[in-house]
Amino acid sequence: GENVEQHPSTLSVQEGDSAVIKCTYSDSASNYFPWYKQELGKGPQLIIDIRSNVGEKKDQRIAVTLNKTAKHFSLHITETQPEDSAVYFCAASRNTGTASKLTFGTGTRLQVTL
């Protein structure tokens, strides 16, 4: 089955700096890669996703890059703000058109300090 590894487990940055979280996956047939943000006391919320037919996607301060050859994808947050502090999860799945199963990474706790 799919295996997703995520690094680092914790990340502390100063407000205004950039943060990068990296994930690797094992199943070369995986074709959908979402990123979720989980704040304290809440469930994971989708913040951005990318499919295997593109290499990069950006939404304001958040971007995701995908390297299919190396089987890794990364989340980039620029100009970090205190409200970006949360746990971030990457996931991978193989969508066959009729079914898919998300495999999650272990999460990265991001702390944005003033």
Place this chain on the structure above:
Amino acid sequence: ETGVTQTPRHLVMGMTNKKSLKCEQHLGHNAMYWYKQSAKKPLELMFVYNFKEQTENNSVPSRFSPECPNSSHLFLHLHTLQPEDSALYLCASSRGLTDTQYFGPGTRLTVL
């Protein structure tokens, strides 16, 4: 709010108790999911339902019993749980099995 609600938000139960977790989605989705989130571990998929039919049981012990009476409601019936079952139980829904999943806030379960 994501449109997925879960009750109760917190639950403490003894190993001999029977309790149920409830999930409701107001998004018109057809697929619903139960996940278990434990500290320092990835989210673990437990069950998947699509149009009220169970499509996946990820080798979950029988002390966890899901029920999906319709596409908007999902229950997880709990009985004779173990302390290691203490975790955050998350419900999610999606339009179809290959679409984006939206999560509820979870139920924090503690088994004494």
